[in-house]
Amino acid sequence: MLSSKLFCFALATLAFGHIYLVASEETISVCPTDFVQVAGKCLHLYKSPKNFYYSDRYCHTRNAGLLSIRNKKEFDAINEWLPTVAPNSPEFWTSGNKLGGIEDFYWQSIGIKAFYLPWNVGQPIATAGDCLTLLANVTTTAEGTIMGEHRLSVTSCISYAPLICQAPPQIFKTQLCLNTTAFFEAKVPA
Template identity: 25%
Template sequence: MISGKNYYISSSKCNWFEASNRCRQMGGFLLNLESKEELKFLTPYLHPALSYWISTNDLGVRHFYVSEATGIEAPFLDWSVGQPDNIEGNERCVELWPSTSSFQMNDLSCQRLVGFICQVN
């Protein structure tokens, strides 16, 4: 439990869809990151060499990022420099990745295999 919320942080690598399903099986959803403060609370628990799926994506409408957990516009975006870049037109899901000094957001192909963070009820 961090800042009044329960989280499950997994270094087990899977694609975004599988990560979402695993979170649902635990009674939760991929992390709906709400603020810089929440990211700061989580950072000490994240492995500095890994990336993690969160619920943010633009699968419905390109360049309009929503939370898979809520279905509404993502409440917080903290992109790494140059992101989102949608390389090869195929980067529709969002990961937290270790940027130069902290974890920030990056768009990535939903089929890539990275860790994930669940917010569990």
């Protein structure tokens, strides 16, 4: 009789401990060192101008790929972020290209066809190259230079520009662990 009560007590304690664990689960999204989270992805800006091929290799050494833009939400978030991290940089490499004799542009970093292409004025120019950069609309006034929104432009892959790497955020689930012996170790004040 005592053993069945003890078994039921142990089972109840285990069940309540398990419910407590589920209730305290939390998901954390973390970017690698030197990356910042923008639009659900981790971005790293490298300001030293390089060509497309060097830029692609550089991102791979950081376990990342060059920037891809899948939709307007990502595009808007990136354009909001760029003036804060590189206010005077008009151009950045993306992973967009049509290398290998293909006609359509692909996002090399994620391996899919580029459907969302927010082109700069007068773009695309087929004879300009095979790679895509984000190029700002720059206006010169009497007060100075005004840098507008960055949009896609076709560029020669051997041109030089700063670059943006992207990596997926690392997702971690945390749980508060309950010390199963804590119930038995607790002392009731006398």
